[in-house]
Every structure is written in C-alpha cells, then in structure tokens.
Amino acid sequence: xxxxxxxxxxxxxxxxxxxxxxxxxxxxxxxxxxxxxxxxxxxxxxxxxxxxxxxxxxxxxxxxxxxxxxxxxxxxxxxxxxxxxxxxxxxxxxxxxxxxxxxxxxxxxxxxxxxxxxxxxxxxxxxxxxxxxxxxxxxxxxxxxxxxxxxxxxxxxxxxxxxxxxxxxxxxxxxxxxxxxxxxxxxxxxxxxxxxxxxxxxxxxxxxxxxxxxxxxxxxxxxxxxxxxxxxxxxxxxxxxxxxxxxxxxxxxxxxxxxxxxxxxxxxxxxxxxxxxxxxxxxxxxxxxxxxxxxxxxxxxxxxxxxxxxxxxxxxxxxxxxxxxxxxxxxxxxxxxxxxxxxxxxxxxxxxxxxxxxxxxxxxxxxxxxxxxxxxxxxxxxxxxxxxxxxxxxxxxxxxxxxxxxxxxxxxxxxxxxxxxxxxxxxxxxxxxxxxxxxxxxxxxxxxxxxxxxxxxxxxxxxxxxxxxxxxxxxxxxxxxx
Ligand code: ADP
Numbered sequence: 001x002x003x004x005x006x007x008x009x010x011x012x013x014x015x016x017x018x019x020x021x022x023x024x025x026x027x028x029x030x031x032x033x034x035x036x037x038x039x040x041x042x043x044x045x046x047x048x049x050x051x052x053x054x055x056x057x058x059x060x061x062x063x064x065x066x067x068x069x070x071x072x073x074x075x076x077x078x079x080x081x082x083x084x085x086x087x088x089x090x091x092x093x094x095x096x097x098x099x100x101x102x103x104x105x106x107x108x109x110x111x112x113x114x115x116x117x118x119x120x121x122x123x124x125x126x127x128x129x130x131x132x133x134x135x136x137x138x139x140x141x142x143x144x145x146x147x148x149x150x151x152x153x154x155x156x157x158x159x160x161x162x163x164x165x166x167x168x169x170x171x172x173x174x175x176x177x178x179x180x181x182x183x184x185x186x187x188x189x190x191x192x193x194x195x196x197x198x199x200x201x202x203x204x205x206x207x208x209x210x211x212x213x214x215x216x217x218x219x220x221x222x223x224x225x226x227x228x229x230x231x232x233x234x235x236x237x238x239x240x241x242x243x244x245x246x247x248x249x250x251x252x253x254x255x256x257x258x259x260x261x262x263x264x265x266x267x268x269x270x271x272x273x274x275x276x277x278x279x280x281x282x283x284x285x286x287x288x289x290x291x292x293x294x295x296x297x298x299x300x301x302x303x304x305x306x307x308x309x310x311x312x313x314x315x316x317x318x319x320x321x322x323x324x325x326x327x328x329x330x331x332x333x334x335x336x337x338x339x340x341x342x343x344x345x346x347x348x349x350x351x352x353x354x355x356x357x358x359x360x361x362x363x364x365x366x367x368x369x370x371x372x373x374x375x376x377x378x379x380x381x382x383x384x385x386x387x388x389x390x391x392x393x394x395x396x397x398x399x400x401x402x403x404x405x406x407x408x409x410x411x412x413x414x415x416x417x418x419x420x421x422x423x424x425x426x427x428x429x430x431x432x433x434x435x436x437x438x439x440x441x442x443x444x445x446x447x448x449x450x451x452x453x454x455x456x457x458x459x460x461x462x463x464x465x466x467x468x469x470x471x472x473x474x475x476x477x478x479x480x481x482x
C-alpha cells in the first residue's frame with residue numbers, strides 16, 4: 001500500500017467513509033506498469049440513492065449559509081489543497097500517468113476554480129426590473145438549483161471535479177460525484193481535504209464505482225437531482241442527456257472536440273511550433289482541447305512540419321514520476337489501439353510518417369510522439385478524435401478553405417490559429433464555429449474564462465463568472481397591489 005496520507009480507499013458519503021453494501025471493490029492501477037495501487041468500493045444504485053437523499057437534506061441547510069460563510073469554507077478547502085499540492089500531484093500521476101510536472105500544474109489549476117468561485121460566491125446578484133404598471137414591482141432573485149450530480153473523466157481527475165463542484169457549492173448546491181473508474185483516488189483525496197476544511201457532511205460526496213451504467217442511471221433518473229454536469233465522450237453525453245429528459249434536469253455537457261490548429265503564411269512559425277507542441281502533446285494528447293488537426297498554409301507547410309518534427313522527436317517519454325519525463329503512458333490499451341488504428345489508416349491512405357508511428361520501446365501503453373504529413377480529409381484522423389500523441393498535418397491554400405476545413409466537423413470545442421495580420425485575425429476568429437479560440441496561443445484554459453463548446457461538443461460553460469449561472473435558477477417575483 002502506498003504511504004501517501006491522502007490515499008483513501010473508501011467512498012465518501014455524508015461525511016463518512018463507507019464500503020459498498022455488498023462489499024464489492026475494484027482495483028485502481030498505475031497505467032505506467034499496470035500494477036495495482038489499491039482497491040476501492042464499487043457502489044451501486046442503493047448507495048447512490050442514499051447519497052442523493054443525504055445531499056438533498058444537506059442542501060436544505062447549505063443553501064441557507066450566507067455567501068460569506070460558504071466562501072470562507074471554500075477558501076479553507078483551497079488553502080488545504082495548495083498546502084497538499086505535492087501529495088495530490090503524486091497520487092494523480094500514480095493513477096493517471098501524466099508527468100509529475102503536469103500533475104502539479106493540474107492541482108494548481110484545479111484549486112484555482114475553488115479560489116475563484118469562493119470569491120464569486122459573494123456576487124450572485126439579483127435584479128430589479130422597471131414594471132409596466134404603477135402598482136407593481138418586479139424583482140428577480142437567484143437561488144441554487146439543488147442537488148447536482150457530476151460525472152467526470154480520467155484525463156483531469158482533479159480539475160474536472162473542482163471546475164464543477166466549486167461553482168455548485170459556491171451557489172449553495174450540494175454535489176454527488178461519480179469519478180472515472182480509472183482515477184477515483186484524486187476525487188477521494190479532494191473529499192478528505194473538504195472534510196478537513198469543515199465542508200458540512202452531505203455537501204460534497206464521492207461515489208467510486210466500476211458500474212457506471214447503474215450509478216449513472218440513478219443519478220440521471222432520481223428526481224431529487226436537479227442538475228447533471230458531465231465531462232466525457234460525446235456518445236455518453238448524448239446518452240445521459242436522454243436519460244435526464246424524463247425528469248427534465250438542467251444539464252451541462254463538456255464533450256469531445258476535434259480541435260483545428262491553423263497556421264497561416266503570415267504566422268510567426270517558431271511561436272506556432274511552440275504553441276503546437278503545448279496544445280497537442282499536453283497529457284500525451286489526451287485532453288478534449290488538444291489539437292486534433294493541423295491545417296497549414298502551403299507556403300509555410302514544409303518549414304512548420306520540419307520544425308515541429310524536430311521538437312516532437314526530442315520529447316522525453318517515460319513514467320510519470322521520472323523527473324525529466326514529458327510524455328507519460330496512455331491511459332489504457334484501448335487508447336493505444338485507437339491511436340494505432342488512426343495512424344495505420346492514414347498511412348494506408350497515403351499519409352507520410354515524419355516521426356513516431358508505433359508503440360514506444362518502453363512498451364506497455366507508452367506511444368511514440370508522432371507526426372503525419374500529407375494527411376487528407378478521407379482519413380479517419382480527419383474526423384474522429386484521436387486522443388493521443390499524433391499530429392496530422394493538412395495543407396490548405398486560401399483563408400476561406402482553411403475556415404471551411406476547420407468547421408467541417410460536428411464538434412466545436414476549441415480552435416487555435418497563428419496569424420499576424422489583424423484583419424485576418426478578426427475574420428478567422430469570428431468565423432470559427434467553436435466555443436473557444438486560441439489566437440497565437442496554444443494553452444487557453446483558466447478559471448477566469450468561460451470554457452465550453454458549441455455544436456456536439458457540449459452545452460454550458462465552466463469557469464469564469466458565467467460558470468455560476470449553470471447552478472442557479474432565477475425566480476421572478478411580481479409584487480402587485482402596492
Ligand atoms: P472516456 O472515453 O474519456 O472514458 P466516457 O464518456 O466513457 O469517456 O467516460 C466519462 C465518464 O462517464 C466516466 O466517469 C465514465 O465512468 C462515465 N460513464 C461512461 N458510461 C456511462 C454511462 N452509461 N452512464 C453514466 N456514466 C457513464
């Protein structure tokens with residue numbers, strides 16, 4: 001057993017550490033070598049129902065705390081996370097595989113949502129509307145929506161939880177979280193620190209399970225849950241959206257992306273290469289805002305391709321806890337298989353391998369950082385999210401062609417482009433059908449800006465002052481007879 005004091009192997013419901021009713025557990029493994037880290041309970045429908053009921057009871061009092069009181073508790077939680085940054089990062093790398101430097105970054109990033117919403121908690125303002133009749137007064141008040149269910153993925157085991165729970169809790173909601181089965185330990189560690197911070201029982205609950213269908217069914221079907229916030233694949237998002245229909249829950253969905261990265265001939269190519277590296281190879285390509293397609297104008301295509309290939313070939317691949325590692329293993333074998341299929345399909349249809357293209361010599365789920373040149377629209381990699389360290393390079397001639405190619409996808413999460421001409425910058429930024437655009441920037445996520453997608457990439461925004469709206473209902477009060 002690992003000696004990390006924040007490693008918890010029980011579920012956390014209503015302030016208590018519990019086992020599954022039937023005693024079932026499942027293994028959490030280290031993706032670097034597939035070794036078992038620990039076993040955690042696999043909860044079912046009955047425990048989920050109880051957690052929801054307890055969260056509903058906790059909601060009745062939590063909503064009555066003053067905004068300042070909720071803010072103080074969130075602030076305390078934030079401070080404890082920052083004080084335990086190293087332990088949290090170690091645990092995250094252990095169960096998820098990303099290099100320690102990236103895990104440390106995720107803990108700070110995750111905590112920043114708690115800090116931000118601890119402050120925003122105090123700024124949930126209502127409205128007074130001039131009434132159309134002299135004997136009436138119109139007022140809009142804002143109220144927390146109720147019990148929130150959060151279903152989160154493995155690629156950001158800490159930050160995807162804080163990004164949902166901090167605004168929910170700041171607004172006065174209580175939350176029931178189902179973390180990904182690959183990475184429940186980061187969620188449970190957050191629960192331990194929430195407990196230590198004095199967050200009242202029932203406000204923050206963590207339900208590990210390897211039976212997502214059963215727990216997800218209860219979370220989406222139970223009428224006490226008033227809101228679902230989900231981050232994950234588009235297929236599961238659509239399924240959950242359907243399941244929420246019977247009780248008309250509010251939903252926020254952060255789904256898949258197919259981010260284009262456009263390099264125009266007036267771009268600063270060195271800056272574009274640096275941005276490309278950051279946007280594509282972070283978390284070994286396993287983020288929903290990672291670039292999936294590089295579209296490069298023909299005049300700068302060769303220069304960009306060669307410089308990027310050189311930088312990518314120099315990336316250090318290795319286990320997360322090795323200090324110089326820049327690329328960890330992929331999360332599991334299925335992820336490796338998908339990456340390999342995309343590469344093989346592209347090569348079979350005429351793409352050119354510039355570097356990588358196969359399993360890394362370390363074996364397991366380590367994959368070589370890869371670049372494919374001469375990629376075309378008929379290849380799978382052009383329209384499916386790869387979620388791995390593969391950069392496909394497409395060629396374009398005109399600005400309009402680049403915009404059309406970029407938008408030719410059902411997804412619309414992030415896009416990036418490099419150009420210096422100010423007219424082009426505005427035209428392209430406005431024409432891209434995505435929720436976020438990085439302009440001469442490869443990393444755009446921050447707690448202070450609205451994160452989210454359009455089209456099949458999702459509904460709603462996380463972070464920023466807009467993030468609170470997702471957990472608030474407005475109520476219109478019409479006062480007559482004055
Ligand atoms: P990924 O491909 O990144 O694992 P998923 O959408 O499968 O994305 O998983 C994201 C989250 O959704 C995880 O917590 C997973 O357990 C959960 N999940 C997957 N299928 C279901 C389902 N049918 N009902 C509820 N949750 C689900």
